[in-house]
Amino acid sequence: SQQGEEDPQALSIQEGENATMNCSYKTSINNLQWYRQNSGRGLVHLILIRSNEREKHSGRLRVTLDTSKKSSSLLITASRAADTASYFCASTGGGNKLTFGTGTQLKVEL
Amino acid sequence: DAGVIQSPRHEVTEMGQEVTLRCKPISGHNSLFWYRQTMMRGLELLIYFNNNVPIDDSGMPEDRFSAKMPNASFSTLKIQPSEPRDSAVYFCASTVGQGGQPQHFGDGTRLSIL
Numbered sequence: 001s002q003q004g005e006e007d008p009q010a011l012s013i014q015e016g017e018n019a020t021m022n023c024s025y026k027t028s029i030n031n032l033q034w035y036r037q038n039s040g041r042g043l044v045h046l047i048l049i050r051s052n053e054r055e056k057h058s059g060r061l062r063v064t065l066d067t068s069k070k071s072s073s074l075l076i077t078a079s080r081a082a083d084t085a086s087y088f089c090a091s092t093g094g095g096n097k098l099t100f101g102t103g104t105q106l107k108v109e110l
Numbered sequence: 111d112a113g114v115i116q117s118p119r120h121e122v123t124e125m126g127q128e129v130t131l132r133c134k135p136i137s138g139h140n141s142l143f144w145y146r147q148t149m150m151r152g153l154e155l156l157i158y159f160n161n162n163v164p165i166d167d168s169g170m171p172e173d174r175f176s177a178k179m180p181n182a183s184f185s186t187l188k189i190q191p192s193e194p195r196d197s198a199v200y201f202c203a204s205t206v207g208q209g210g211q212p213q214h215f216g217d218g219t220r221l222s223i224l
Contacts, residue, residue, distance in 0.1 A: 031210050042114070042201055042215030043153075088153065092210030096141045097166060099154040 006101040019076040021104040023089030037086045079108045114216035122222045128190040132204030145201040192223045
């Protein structure tokens, strides 16, 4: 079963708007990662944030991590139609095993 | 550079048949993972290998499922006999090192058991 929960389950926005997705996890972590999945394709790694970091940026992506609340958020700024995909968080407590969240389906409309 | 390669991309077969899914990880990666994705259960880790040795197979549903990694460049996931509830998309992923490094996924095998 999935340990992480994400909300919202689905999000529909207009191109140019920002999209924010949230993720909660249940156990202590070494790092938390975000992945994107386009329809019919495999997951693609976007960004990794370590447990001792609070915020990280990569291009139009901004990730925050609050270990006291066991939560993370992914912000995509100035969204584009090409950002339409499902987004998953994944946490690891050690070793190589990742536990994936349930995912957020993002639709960016023109 | 070639990514993770999975074959076949699609497989449709009848209940009771043996199904073999194949994966070629990225060269140099020493960890390989098999996942199953369904609408109901999301993305589940079935098994993972490190340096060709199975490390955690606690996610393998039952004895009908088996996985092997005979060498660093090839792995198989076998279902025998297959059942309709095995219908899902099966992903293979690979990574290098330890400590929860980013994983590189193949495009999956969409399996339909009739």
